[in-house]
Amino acid sequence: MMTPSKPAPPSAPTPAPTPEDRLYRIVEEGMCIGCGLCESLAGPESVKMQVVDSGFERPLVVGALSHETVDAIYDTCPGTRVEALPADLAAQASSRDLVWGPHESFVEAWAGDPAVRHEGSTGGVLTALGQFLVDSGEVEFLLHAKAGGNDPTFGQPHVSETAAEVLAGAGSRYGPTAVLQTVHQNLDKGRPFAFVGKPCDISALRALARRDARVNQLIKYFLTPVCGGFASPKATEAFIENHHGVQKPEIESFRYRGFGCPGPTTFKTADGQSHAATYTEYWGEDEKSWNVPWRCKICPDGIGEGADIAAADNWPGGAPDPAIEADDPGTNAVIVRTKAGADLVARAVAAGYLVTGSRLDADHMSTVQPHQVKKRQAARARWDGMASQGRMTPRTHGLRLDALRETLSDEVYEAQRKGTAQRIQDGRAGEERPKAKNGL
Numbered sequence: 001m002m003t004p005s006k007p008a009p010p011s012a013p014t015p016a017p018t019p020e021d022r023l024y025r026i027v028e029e030g031m032c033i034g035c036g037l038c039e040s041l042a043g044p045e046s047v048k049m050q051v052v053d054s055g056f057e058r059p060l061v062v063g064a065l066s067h068e069t070v071d072a073i074y075d076t077c078p079g080t081r082v083e084a085l086p087a088d089l090a091a092q093a094s095s096r097d098l099v100w101g102p103h104e105s106f107v108e109a110w111a112g113d114p115a116v117r118h119e120g121s122t123g124g125v126l127t128a129l130g131q132f133l134v135d136s137g138e139v140e141f142l143l144h145a146k147a148g149g150n151d152p153t154f155g156q157p158h159v160s161e162t163a164a165e166v167l168a169g170a171g172s173r174y175g176p177t178a179v180l181q182t183v184h185q186n187l188d189k190g191r192p193f194a195f196v197g198k199p200c201d202i203s204a205l206r207a208l209a210r211r212d213a214r215v216n217q218l219i220k221y222f223l224t225p226v227c228g229g230f231a232s233p234k235a236t237e238a239f240i241e242n243h244h245g246v247q248k249p250e251i252e253s254f255r256y257r258g259f260g261c262p263g264p265t266t267f268k269t270a271d272g273q274s275h276a277a278t279y280t281e282y283w284g285e286d287e288k289s290w291n292v293p294w295r296c297k298i299c300p301d302g303i304g305e306g307a308d309i310a311a312a313d314n315w316p317g318g319a320p321d322p323a324i325e326a327d328d329p330g331t332n333a334v335i336v337r338t339k340a341g342a343d344l345v346a347r348a349v350a351a352g353y354l355v356t357g358s359r360l361d362a363d364h365m366s367t368v369q370p371h372q373v374k375k376r377q378a379a380r381a382r383w384d385g386m387a388s389q390g391r392m393t394p395r396t397h398g399l400r401l402d403a404l405r406e407t408l409s410d411e412v413y414e415a416q417r418k419g420t421a422q423r424i425q426d427g428r429a430g431e432e433r434p435k436a437k438n439g440l
Contacts, residue, residue, distance in 0.1 A: 019065040023047070023073065027058050029391050030294030030430045031079030034058060035197075036157070036178025037204045038073045040185070049178045051437045055233035056293070057154070057176040058434040076207040079295060083206035084305035084398030089338050097362040098403060099373055100335065101305045104342040106365055108314065108357035109334045112349075121172040121257050123332040125311040125354065126196055126223055129344065131163035132353040133194050139220050143186055144169050144196035145177045152254040152267070153236050157182045159193075171258035174230045180204055187214045194221040198230075199304040200295075206306040221344060224304035226312035226335070228371060229296030231283075239282060240267065244275045256282070261330030262313070262320055279320055294429045298386065298420070300379040300399050302372050308341035309334060318370045333360055333368055378416045380405035385420025391429075 017025070026032050034057045039047045046063040074080045084090065085102060093102030100106075111117040111124030120127045130142045146158035146169035155177030160166045179197045183205070186193060195205065202222050209215035237248045246269060254267040257279055265282040268274050283290060304310030314333040315321070321328075336342050348354040366373045380401045383393040405413065423429045 019067050019070045020061045022070045023059060023061060024433050026077060026079045027434050028430055032058055033078055033200050033295045034176045034178055035078060035201050035204055036181030037076060039181050040183045041072050042069050049181055052434040053437055054431050057178050060434055060436060076204055078200035078204045080394050081207050082300055082394045082396045083203045085337060090398055092339060098400060099376055100362050100365055102337060104336045104339060106360035107334050108331050108360060110331045110355055112352045112355050116167060117330055119258050120170050122261055122313050123330040125332040125334055127166060127170045128353045129223060129348055130166040130196060132348040132351060134161060134166060135163050139194045140191040141193045142166055143193055145173045145179045152251050172256050174256040175236060176233060187218055192218055192220050195219050196223045198227050199224050199301050202304055202306040222307045224307040224310050226304060226310050226369060227302045229290060229292035232291050232293060235291035261328040298382045299375060300401055302375060305399060308338045309336055312369055314368050316367055318368060333365060377404050377407050381413045381416035382420040385417040388421050389424040391424060
């Protein structure tokens with residue numbers, strides 16, 4: 001007679017995740033973009049953006065944190081939710097395109113002031129629009145990114161109330177920039193303002209507007225560059241040290257581009273020495289060499305679907321031509337998404353702050369931004385690969401990811417899905433739980 005086996009002892013229940021666990025999951029799964037909205041929502045006494053061991057700015061829990069606050073973060077963080085235009089604004093758009101989304105027009109444009117055009121990253125469109133808005137008094141200030149702080153390769157949120165201050169923030173910041181770190185402080189002022197930030201920052205504000213009516217009441221315009229991502233701090237540090245023999249602590253100022261189209265990457269040391277490299281020398285020859293955060297690699301919206309206006313580089317093939325780069329005065333390919341954006345462009349042109357050239361179309365946008373087309377088409381496959389490994393995938397609104405997936409062959413879809421899953425299995429798609437750099 002067989003002796004019945006003893007039942008296995010019950011396993012200990014898995015403890016429920018703490019609010020801290022839930023916040024850090026966004027970081028650990030590589031979905032944090034370092035925008036700083038979590039600090040603004042929770043308050044700096046609870047969550048503080050700090051430079052951590054990875055070199056990035058990441059949220060650190062420094063005080064009491066509730067599940068309710070983390071729920072608010074999950075509802076707005078661009079690592080957990082990605083927003084396009086609100087449905088009412090999208091419905092008003094005159095045209096739509098599967099890749100490029102709702103829009104009023106595509107148009108070539110540049111700053112009317114030659115100095116602004118030269119100093120800007122491409123054609124100076126966003127700088128010119130910011131200057132027009134503060135000069136006209138339509139907004140009282142511009143919230144945007146500017147170089148500064150303890151690390152000159154980073155950016156920081158900055159409030160500009162004059163055209164000169166806006167110009168001082170010109171130039172792309174291809175480094176960590178927690179531009180939403182102070183958004184609640186600025187909303188608390190009760191003053192109308194405009195915002196310039198990355199598409200993911202715009203998405204976060206559109207999500208925040210669902211919870212805080214002041215966003216739509218006070219932020220009169222949402223402006224963005226079309227974005228391919230930003231470089232990891234360690235990649236920039238290696239560029240400085242390996243290509244120029246300079247240690248990063250010696251750097252006093254750092255500019256990624258501008259003073260040309262795109263203009264050189266330049267930095268100066270405390271002893272007055274200057275160093276320069278071309279845009280291509282900094283980034284590499286093609287997209288495969290870009291050392292960007294995981295969240296940028298799987299980004300479903302680098303084209304600013306939530307913005308009123310998005311300004312793109314306007315280079316055929318998606319990269320500057322070294323043969324003409326030094327003489328290129330710079331033009332932006334501009335996506336005017338909303339009627340408010342179209343009215344802003346018209347008034348800025350009438351006032352001489354902006355010049356518009358040829359009307360463009362979706363085919364032109366795809367020619368000058370081919371990497372955006374590929375990334376959007378592949379987004380669903382990459383997210384499916386993430387889901388297959390138990391990773392979070394953001395909720396989305398208005399991005400057409402399923403329809404874009406249908407433009408891929410089954411073979412390409414599977415390659416993208418499996419490749420993403422393999423990256424996760426290999427440990428190349430996440431971060432350690434954040435700890436303050438040097439234990440601070």
